[in-house]
Amino acid sequence: MGITILGIETSCDETSAAVLEDGITLRSNIVSSQVDIHKKFGGVVPEVASRKHLENVHPVIMEALEQAKVTLKDINAIAVTYGPGLVGALLVGVAAAKAMAYALDVPLIGVNHLEGHIAANFLTRPDLEFPLLCLVVSGGHSDLVFMPHRGDYQLLGRTRDDAAGEAFDKVARAMGLGYPGGPLIDKLAREGDASALKLPRAFLEEGSLDFSFSGLKSAVLNYLNRAEMRQEEVNKADLAASFQQATVEVLVEKTLLAAERTAVKTIMLAGGVAANGGLRSLLQTRALAAGCTVVYPPLHLCTDNAAMIACAGYYKYLRGDFAPLTLNAVPALSLGEEKY
Amino acid sequence: MLKSFSSEETRQFGEKMALLLQAGDIICLNGDLGAGKTAFSQGVARGLGVTSHVTSPTFTLINEYEGRLPLYHFDVYRLGDSEEMADLGYEEYFYGPGVCLVEWAELVEDVLPEERLDITLLKDEEAEEVRLIKFTPRGQRYKHLVEEMNQLVCPGN
Numbered sequence: 001m002g003i004t005i006l007g008i009e010t011s012c013d014e015t016s017a018a019v020l021e022d023g024i025t026l027r028s029n030i031v032s033s034q035v036d037i038h039k040k041f042g043g044v045v046p047e048v049a050s051r052k053h054l055e056n057v058h059p060v061i062m063e064a065l066e067q068a069k070v071t072l073k074d075i076n077a078i079a080v081t082y083g084p085g086l087v088g089a090l091l092v093g094v095a096a097a098k099a100m101a102y103a104l105d106v107p108l109i110g111v112n113h114l115e116g117h118i119a120a121n122f123l124t125r126p127d128l129e130f131p132l133l134c135l136v137v138s139g140g141h142s143d144l145v146f147m148p149h150r151g152d153y154q155l156l157g158r159t160r161d162d163a164a165g166e167a168f169d170k171v172a173r174a175m176g177l178g179y180p181g182g183p184l185i186d187k188l189a190r191e192g193d194a195s196a197l198k199l200p201r202a203f204l205e206e207g208s209l210d211f212s213f214s215g216l217k218s219a220v221l222n223y224l225n226r227a228e229m230r231q232e233e234v235n236k237a238d239l240a241a242s243f244q245q246a247t248v249e250v251l252v253e254k255t256l257l258a259a260e261r262t263a264v265k266t267i268m269l270a271g272g273v274a275a276n277g278g279l280r281s282l283l284q285t286r287a288l289a290a291g292c293t294v295v296y297p298p299l300h301l302c303t304d305n306a307a308m309i310a311c312a313g314y315y316k317y318l319r320g321d322f323a324p325l326t327l328n329a330v331p332a333l334s335l336g337e338e339k340y
Numbered sequence: 341m342l343k344s345f346s347s348e349e350t351r352q353f354g355e356k357m358a359l360l361l362q363a364g365d366i367i368c369l370n371g372d373l374g375a376g377k378t379a380f381s382q383g384v385a386r387g388l389g390v391t392s393h394v395t396s397p398t399f400t401l402i403n404e405y406e407g408r409l410p411l412y413h414f415d416v417y418r419l420g421d422s423e424e425m426a427d428l429g430y431e432e433y434f435y436g437p438g439v440c441l442v443e444w445a446e447l448v449e450d451v452l453p454e455e456r457l458d459i460t461l462l463k464d465e466e467a468e469e470v471r472l473i474k475f476t477p478r479g480q481r482y483k484h485l486v487e488e489m490n491q492l493v494c495p496g497n
Contacts, residue, residue: 139399
């Protein structure tokens with residue numbers, strides 16, 4: 001058996017554990033919201049609470065080991081998310097990882113949650129050559145990250161208000177579509193005309209790689225309010241398509257600007273919004289025209305999971321980048337800074 | 341009651357209020373989607389000397405910042421009820437060494453301390469960009485805070 005990493009992730013809603021061999025062979029990846037776990041352990045739907053993580057963390061780890069058909073003796077290192085996230089939630093994973101690393105006398109590896117999202121790409125594409133650029137888009141993040149070398153992260157741009165995924169959810173909520181908003185808008189947008197409505201695109205200052213989606217959200221809300229006051233029928237498909245187009249265009253434009261500036265030829269997508277069809281297709285088209293290729297993780301590895309944490313942990317293991325057993329949760333951890 | 345004509349002005353009101361805040365202060369923000377709760381919070385952060393970008397905590401639930409005082413920025417919209425707020429360990433923040441800003445606070449009203457400042461942001465029906473900002477102080481500390489705030493933004497009144 002090769003280098004086997006146990007990954008643990010508890011930064012937000014999901015309790016997750018995964019066993020990964022040699023950075024590519026995913027032997028298990030258990031996410032607590034998966035139905036079978038709940039049936040098996042009689043657990044509840046995982047929530048934001050540290051108490052829920054506490055209830056879930058042990059069964060989730062045991063299930064990950066069992067499904068991977070490994071024993072604790074086979075584990076070479078424990079990788080855990082130690083930030084950014086909710087302090088109470090993070091602490092559950094960090095405490096579990098520390099206890100296991102100490103008891104098993106194996107290295108402890110501290111992983112940044114965003115580093116994990118980016119690493120989800122390496123699970124299926126370990127061959128990607130640096131330099132790389134990654135657009136991390138999720139409910140909580142919209143970040144453009146440049147990686148000249150492995151393990152070297154430079155934040156080129158980020159959102160100044162709402163994250164892209166959050167804008168999708170809030171607009172879906174205002175349109176009465178339900179939750180989660182991203183996939184619903186994506187689906188509806190396919191039936192609509194993206195040029196039907198003129199919505200603002202916030203490019204910010206000339207050359208800025210930061211994002212802002214709050215103004216776009218307000219524009220959609222105002223449009224809905226006006227239509228309601230005038231008792232006009234809203235074409236939801238057109239609105240979804242126009243909103244998605246406005247969001248995606250800004251994401252893609254800035255990503256390509258960043259690629260040009262850093263002379264990167266391979267663009268990675270990461271995070272839950274990487275599943276958006278509109279984003280994938282426009283980025284593919286525009287990247288192709290610019291001579292770049294686009295890669296993205298399989299759908300189930302885009303949302304929060306421990307496989308991506310184990311993968312980031314694997315490369316840190318190879319570098320000998322280990323955390324001391326004094327590792328603590330760092331709720332506001334930035335990408336590229338290590339606090340241990 | 342204050343009137344704001346833009347999200348930047350809402351931010352500036354937050355920035356001014358930050359000058360008056362003390363450790364342990366709890367500011368609750370209510371208002372519809374897009375009313376300016378995050379903009380007001382960004383202003384408070386700026387006024388407290390927070391240098392990093394303050395983003396919406398809708399997904400992350402709580403964002404922590406370091407300024408003149410620690411700032412704990414909550415968004416409880418995603419929480420189902422007060423019990424989940426308890427699970428989140430809110431007491432450590434509410435009775436901690438920093439300032440708490442709680443967006444959508446009305447959703448968890450029964451766990452909010454009796455003494456606090458409630459701020460309601462209302463959209464003006466006549467003009468899309470205009471917001472009415474209403475302060476409802478609960479307890480002596482917050483009555484004093486609102487008086488100070490009024491003097492700061494409308495001196496002479």
